Amino acid sequence: MSVLAAAVAIPGTLVNKEYSLWTLFKQGLQHNEGWDPAWRSADPKPSYDFVIVGAGGHGLATAYYLAKDHGARNIAVIEKGYLGGGNTARNTTIVRSNYLWDESALLYEHSLKLWEGLTADLNFNIMLSQRGVFNLGHSLQDMRDIERRVNANNLNGIDAFVLDAAEVKRRIPLINTSSSARYPILGASFQPRAGVARHDAVAWGFARGASKYGVDIIENCEVTGLDITGGRIKGLQTSRGYIGAERVGCVAAGHSSVVAKMAGIRMPIESHPLQAFVSESLKPVLDTVVMSNAVHGYLSQSDKGELVIGAGIDHYNSYSQRGSPHVIEHTAAAIIELFPMFSRVRMNRQWGGIVDTTPDACPIISKTKIKGLYFNCGWGTGGFKATPGSGNVFAHTMAKDEPHPLNRAFALERFYTGHLIDEHGAAGVAH
Amino acid sequence: MFVLYCPHCGEKREEEEFGYGGEAFIARPATPETLEDEAWGDYLFMRKNSKGWHWEMWSHNTGCRKFFVVKRNTATHAIEASWTLADGRKAFDAEGNTA
Amino acid sequence: MSSHRVNIATARIDTTRPLSFTFDGRPYSGYAGDTLASALLAHGHRMLARSFKYGRPRGIVGAGAEEPNALVQVEAGALTIPNLKATQVELYQGLSGRRTTGWPSLEYDLKSLGGHFSRFMPAGFYYKTFQNRALWPRFEHIIRHAAGYGSAPVEPDPETYDHQHHHAEVLVVGGGAAGLLAALAAGRAGLDVILLDEQSELGGWLLSAPNSVIGGKSASAWLQDVAGELQSLSNVRIMTRTSAFALHDMNMIQAVEQLQDHLPPSERTKGQRRQRLHRIRASRVVLASGAIERPLVFGNNDLPGILTASAITTYLNRYAVAVGRRVLLLTSNDHAYQGACDLARSGASVVLADTRSVLNPAWERRARAAGVDVMAGYGIAEAHGGRAVKGAHLMRLDSDRNAVAGNGPFIDCDALGSSGGLSPTVHLYCHDGGRPQWDEKRLAFVASATGRAKAGIYVVGAAAGEFGLQKTLEQTRQTMTEALAASGKSSSLASFNLQTDEPDTIPARRIFRVPDGKLEGHGKKAFVDFQNDVAASDIHLAVRENYRSIEHIKRYTALGFGTDQGKLSNVNGFAIAAEALGKSIPEVGTTTYRPAYSPVTFGTLAGAHEGDTFEPRRFTAMQESHVRRGAEFEPVGQWLRPWYFPKSGEDLHAAVGRECLAARRGVGIMDASTLGKIDIRGKDVREFLNRVYANAWTQLAPGKCRYGLMLDENGMVTDDGVTACVTDNHFLMTTTTGGAARVMTWLEKWHQTEWPDLDVFMTSVTDHWATAAVVGPKSRQVLAKLCSDIDLSPGAFKFMDWREGTVAGVPARVFRISFSGELAFEVNIDASYGHHIWEALMQAGAEFDITPYGTETMHVLRAEKGFIIVGQDTDGSMTPFDLDMAWAVSMKKPFSFIGKRSFARSDTARSDRKQLVGLLTDDPKIVLKEGAQIIESDDIKSPMPMHGHVTSSYFSPELNRSIALAVVRDGISRRSDSGIKAGRDVLYAWAGGKAHKVKVVSPVFVDPEGARQNV
């Protein structure tokens, strides 16, 4: 029986079915046997114009925009595991653009605008839910920082408001605004257009989008070496053989240092565990996103009803996708400080990702001293929300061999000139 | 969640007693003024971030307040050993590592 | 006696203790020892839930943590608990429970309409539709409200939780046959043993198979003996109702103990915890966590009344509940036979369909003897029924291929149990990176056949894939002998009689999805994951759409993401995926699980860290005085500091106005105890200070103080404070309140790692000294009344001097330093006298109307003088030059102090960086918003170039006008040098939609010459 059914799924079938109510209906009548692969799994060709290392959201988006905006066709995305299996699958799905400094704010806002059109653009519902994000202030200095950030956002054309404690309480009735709390809530910044999206769908949607343009998506293909001659990239050694490449973009998040090492480049990156957990599925109880740096917790409720909660970073370096339990315990305590009634809610599942942190909590989107080799990394805890924007400007950087105006400031040079964009100065942990 | 051996207290203690001190043996340049911006930037910001065995420092915050050296595998979380700073440097050099 | 209750002598319920409870408002009865599930089944209660996606009727499937359907809400109000598995809820008198799904009612669920269109709602259908941007939010609203099981409480939790830390030599997880034996071995060997079991009593599967025989006695007798001996050993700690839910690096186990939930609220012990998190660090962990029976996957296998065969057995033997009177069992292995026999003996009519054409003769004989109707070589095509199973259509199976060989009879039944084999509970083993391997012989993912899973972790019994009782006991004995040898002990179990009456088992049939002769997706839905409504056809669809990695399949279909963590569905899902992919199970990959093994409350995770004890709150020695004087407090780092001291009717503004003028015109007093203080001694102290501070320390004489700026290697200001020279080789450093601990560690790190050759010792004395700052023109007179042994005269005790003497009868260090620009004395005394000195100064100052003030007034006073607050006027991107504090930087020092080199970098060396300046509004009444952005025009079009921001802004009572500090690009050159009279460049400070014209001026608004602090 099902052996036959299985035979229908032949890798390599062209992706053509439009997704719509109509196709759902038609396929339903045919026992859903006519669906095509969402994306095409390819075997490596001898060489490509562009090779993207890392098939996470950022890497797939890069390939998608290289093809869509820059007409590139001969593109491969290689992935050591399965696509979207890194931080794309492990984050807490928050999307916002209310960053302090112009450089970050404009980049994240560019990204948020792309988010807003992404479902239609990809013909794949990435379930963007613009339910708003609150960044809570617990001290007078927090409130100064919030005021500063919101004013900067507004002057940059980004929607943001300063709310006082009473207004926060009005909009989030369950939140504890008692003044006797250890870290009383004095107010918050609020970005209405911010929210959450379905993380896996973003990777799958970009994979499908890129596939439509003929991008080769090559999973289980690990980079083992870089072929660099005369200061120029020529190709990559991989677990699936040598692949020639005109230009190589490394979008390997926590593993960027590992790839950089192959090119003899040092990176200002340290990889740390970042943990998160979800509760059991509950009836709707929280219809927005709440973040607090002072108590180190942030949460939202998924469409499935789970409270999705992000914890703080473990301070030690790690590539293990595991952190220490006391970090989770502290975050649970923080959530109870904000929402005492959640004390009886149960954690269902916890996990860890590997975040690539930089000294100024800002990404690196940069050319390197090696011609044709580009890096997009260092997103720390803030990568998911940047996915489309990051891919979009990185595609530009790779196609034109010069940075997009929005990522010029994020070049490696800043660590030598001193022109850091210090987001933790005022934004604390920049989730 | 680690158990770390503090070479000064001579006991294995729970991770929560310690603070992470970062990559070990990043030597401050003797004469910073003579360095190019690039070399200074490397010292300031560039890190090994090794996947695998990693030489790092921890400080025993609730105990003796001393920094010490730990050789830990960042991929598996296995810990080979810990040393005082001085002994750690010897072990580090003995392996032929360079800071 | 309720309809389905039978008489089983060995059952674990106490029929002498009947209990009444309600479910969905209806009254029921049960017995002590029942679970909510067993009590409901005893009443023949079938349907408890509606399914997540299609609203299909669902009933109880399992008997423990594996239960996917029966999620209930227990109790109401503040004590309510969402999403408990009815199979784990211990019954108590008066318990009230209700369903968590089904709207408007369980009988008529709206979602069930969708069920009729299920073919149009395949896995991932929402990715394919709802793409209209305008309509999506409404669709999402509907999706969200259709989701979710129980409801979170809306009142704060009245119960409490805590943590406990343990260090054990051996931790045994699971108190079944294997765990008991393992604990006994370790216990007899004299090791510190902790034995955990998640259930209310020890025994595990033995409680469901009381008639098996071990060492010549019945399982229940054997259990009693072994448990009894364990209890008698002082080195063995037994914790029941304790579930190990996570395994972390280096054998750290987290377990949660249930202390109250099994009791009626009225009987819960005051002061006792509801739940306790045990953190157990064990040299050796023995996983005896058993195995969970997985169901077989066939059409309509989700009908209420269809359970796992082992669950039906458990309800019979442990709870004296016959789930049905006419029971159909479908099995691929030997495990279902014992239960079949017990059921038949209890009076049920039992048909046992075995998918194997060749049966285990020993078991077949026993079964037929017990009156079981055994059918060889059959499978179920589909079950029939609506809200309860009524029967099943059997098919004859091909003896080797998993295919239909012919038609079979229709069997009537009111309960159906299936057994697809056992899946070892390897969850914990996976948590810290362990990856179980597929074992084709056992048809299971096993952590380790040898029992040695990895360093310090052993797996025994069913958890190790030894499913038969005999093998379980032998493998445990073997493994423990090795484990004990590793700790230099020998096992005393060699002679222990472990002979059981269990027949040798024969191999199970390798079958997961029972064929129905149809293409997948054409027949009745066959569910793999009940909770997430994942059918076999969904897995095929995922594969068809190229979601071919097992992780993609799981994520696309939501397989295994429920609160049952895939305990029933995981292996079936793998097998069906493997089939669809045309791969072997190992090729598909290995299963893995993340914590928690079963859900654990946030309260348990938080433990004592809530309310008053959430995080440290630090107080100074003067706290009582402040409270008594009605201070409002401000959290500063870990500290609580007086913010202002309102008199009756005063608001912040009024109080601060009064406090400021008192300090400027008369005398004020402030508690400065929170500043960090570090005693530094050694012959190289000056050199050390030269390296860690931007300024020079070589010349500072004993009895003198100096303000110091501390930078990071990036050249940015990170801390500041006054440091005093006690003797040539002895200094006292002060740091910011928030920076104290960080600076201490920073200094130690530099000393220990870079400059161990420098002779310095550093010790924190922050808590030793209490500090009262007496501030204002009259401060000298106040101090003079309490201090006779220090010459306070301006000539003898100059600004930036310090003296040792006696104040109010207490030895003190008096610093003549000022953070206000006024004449001021900071009196430092042993904090034991903190209260005394504060009260003495208040008393002495009474005639001068001495006024206590807090951080707000301190900020106004320092802002009037242009003194910075690190962290408010700086944000990690300001150099001393940006702050116009070149005077605090000594570029001539021979040693290249921390941060110096960074000044020379192109960006840091720019002359037009953002720099600290003063701002004045045209309208003196307008107080700018701190955080207002500086722009060059009030014609706003975004993105609007921003040139800095307001860092500090206050109304200055002294000047009777507003003042502000700001960092402004190229600010210093924009600044007028003519005091506050005329600013050169005109800028706008923009906040909340309003732009105010401002002049850039010197940041020193009051007494620019600094005369007043020198009187």
Add this chain to the structure above:
Amino acid sequence: MSKPIMQSPLHAFGLAAQAKLVDASCGVWASETPLLGYISLRGNSADTAFVEATSRVLGAPLPTQPCTFVQSAKAKLLWIGPDEWMIVCARSALQALLRGLNEALTGIRHQIADNSGGYTQVYLQGKNARDLLSHTSVYDLAALQPGRVAGTTFGKSSVYMHRQGDGYCLLLRRSFADYIWRYLIRAAEPYGFGIARPERGEAQEDAA
């Protein structure tokens, strides 16, 4: 001007007023020994001059065995780190010891810091005293044999702890005393908590 009165960091809890004689009614009994003398002493234990000078003044050689303490006639000497000790003495003995150490150590590399205002001592006894500590601290209490001292966590703060008689001594920092005391009471709740009457020592007389 009022006579100088010392106040313990736990003064606000008014312990003296609630103190009872220890009996079996509570699993945990706590009492504060307030207002002792605390001296942070640093030096090189390999320097014989330092060792001799200090042991002359302190009445016993400083412990060089990690995580141990010794009780001399004059004071309790706790090992804190390889070059750090905490000297705990009666308040009335403090000045003499400080003076003695300062004189004895002139010319010898060292640091003496009076930390008396910065610490207090809490004594725990009762059948559940050890259980209580297993709730508050991550330390393996089995390793805390008589004569040993451990610096470890206490909730989210830290303490130095050692055994004394059949109970445990905790040394804690003044500014954390409020948090630690509340945390301690909360942790003791399930065992029954009592405030014990401390043996009257010189400390109180100074204070009174």
